[in-house]
Amino acid sequence: MLKIGSFIRSSSVIVAPMAGVTDQPFRNYCRQFGADWVVSEMVTSDARLWGTAKSAHRLRFNGEAEPRWVQIAGAEPAMMAIAAARNVDLGAQIIDINMGCPAKKVCRKAAGSALLRDETLVGLILQAVVRAVDVPVTLKIRLGWSREEMNAVKIARIAESCGVQLLTVHGRTRQCRFAGEVDYESIAKVKNSVAIPVIANGDITTPLCAERVLNITGADGVMIGRAVQGRPWLPGMIAHYLVTGELGSAPAAEVIRETMRGHIVALSDFYGEQTGVRVARKHVGWYLDAHHGYEAREFKNCFNQLESTRAQLTLIDDRFSPSRLAA
Numbered sequence: 266m267l268k269i270g271s272f273i274r275s276s277s278v279i280v281a282p283m284a285g286v287t288d289q290p291f292r293n294y295c296r297q298f299g300a301d302w303v304v305s306e307m308v309t310s311d312a313r314l315w316g317t318a319k320s321a322h323r324l325r326f327n328g329e330a331e332p333r334w335v336q337i338a339g340a341e342p343a344m345m346a347i348a349a350a351r352n353v354d355l356g357a358q359i360i361d362i363n364m365g366c367p368a369k370k371v372c373r374k375a376a377g378s379a380l381l382r383d384e385t386l387v388g389l390i391l392q393a394v395v396r397a398v399d400v401p402v403t404l405k406i407r408l409g410w411s412r413e414e415m416n417a418v419k420i421a422r423i424a425e426s427c428g429v430q431l432l433t434v435h436g437r438t439r440q441c442r443f444a445g446e447v448d449y450e451s452i453a454k455v456k457n458s459v460a461i462p463v464i465a466n467g468d469i470t471t472p473l474c475a476e477r478v479l480n481i482t483g484a485d486g487v488m489i490g491r492a493v494q495g496r497p498w499l500p501g502m503i504a505h506y507l508v509t510g511e512l513g514s515a516p517a518a519e520v521i522r523e524t525m526r527g528h529i530v531a532l533s534d535f536y537g538e539q540t541g542v543r544v545a546r547k548h549v550g551w552y553l554d555a556h557h558g559y560e561a562r563e564f565k566n567c568f569n570q571l572e573s574t575r576a577q578l579t580l581i582d583d584r585f586s587p588s589r590l591a592a
């Protein structure tokens with residue numbers, strides 16, 4: 266069970282914000298398969314960029330199921346406050362602040378995980394955002410900038426004192442990027458240092474893995490990122506296991522085929538066909554990677570040449586048909 270503000274759900278499994286992945290169509294699929302908590306891709310706090318097609322799509326959460334949890338990124342307190350308020354006006358119901366992203370584009374502007382090096386600025390940003398909105402504010406961090414500069418406990422205390430209502434910790438430092446083992450013991454230290462809910466993140470891929478991480482960290486929930494790519498059913502499966510102890514199985518191939526078809530159409534509707542077709546290549550690639558035992562390389566090569574939604578659907582129908590799957 267997890268509670269954020271007035272939102273209470275039996276699930277304590279959160280789909281991680283992932284730029285280029287957790288767009289509205291993907292979030293909707295995660296929810297259809299039972300995910301209760303899904304965070305949007307990060308939206309820049311620089312409103313001058315909101316006119317770009319990329320930001321415009323990221324700022325669309327109308328009609329989406331509650332709670333609409335939107336992540337903002339930036340390094341300037343006043344700008345972050347304005348961005349948070351504007352997102353709430355657009356329908357956001359929880360605001361997450363990105364201090365975990367290692368991307369160069371984000372770090373060059375000293376945003377994302379680079380902020381962890383400036384604790385005073387962290388406090389100013391959090392205070393400004395919490396004051397600016399009347400919805401819960403959450404924060405996502407890494408353990409610190411490097412193994413030598415691990416200050417997650419300190420950041421967690423700052424966050425709590427500023428009124429942040431939930432903290433997610435990716436158990437790596439900025440310097441680790443995505444390499445090396447996730448340090449769950451250090452997430453446990455963060456959990457023990459604050460009273461607000463702490464969510465463990467990093468390399469969680471299965472229901473049993475989630476259970477193990479919860480046992481090690483004592484965290485209040487788990488956040489799942491890359492493992493959800495091509496598996497929008499995974500968060501729901503993990504949540505189901507954590508609540509009931511029952512290990513479900515991945516959907517049947519026919520369900521995966523219908524999901525891919527629906528997803529391709531949803532992407533075309535959301536982005537327009539030209540962009541939708543390109544975004545669909547990435548997701549279909551992930552679905553195929555996740556569907557073990559299926560010979561995907563040649564399929565992907567063909568799929569990636571296609572330039573229309575109709576052609577993509579036809580190839581799925583042809584190559585991912587029940588008779589072929591049974592063969």
Ligand SMILES: Cc1cc2nc3c(=O)[nH]c(=O)nc-3n(C[C@H](O)[C@H](O)[C@H](O)COP(=O)(O)O)c2cc1C
Nearest residue numbers: 281282283284307363366435467468469489490491
């Ligand atoms: C493609 C991609 C995009 C990401 N974008 C964001 C983002 O927009 N905001 C953020 O806080 N973290 C972002 N992350 C980090 C994830 O939210 C998560 O912390 C990280 O992937 C570790 O979790 P995992 O091991 O379950 O993938 C991104 C990760 C990936 C792989």
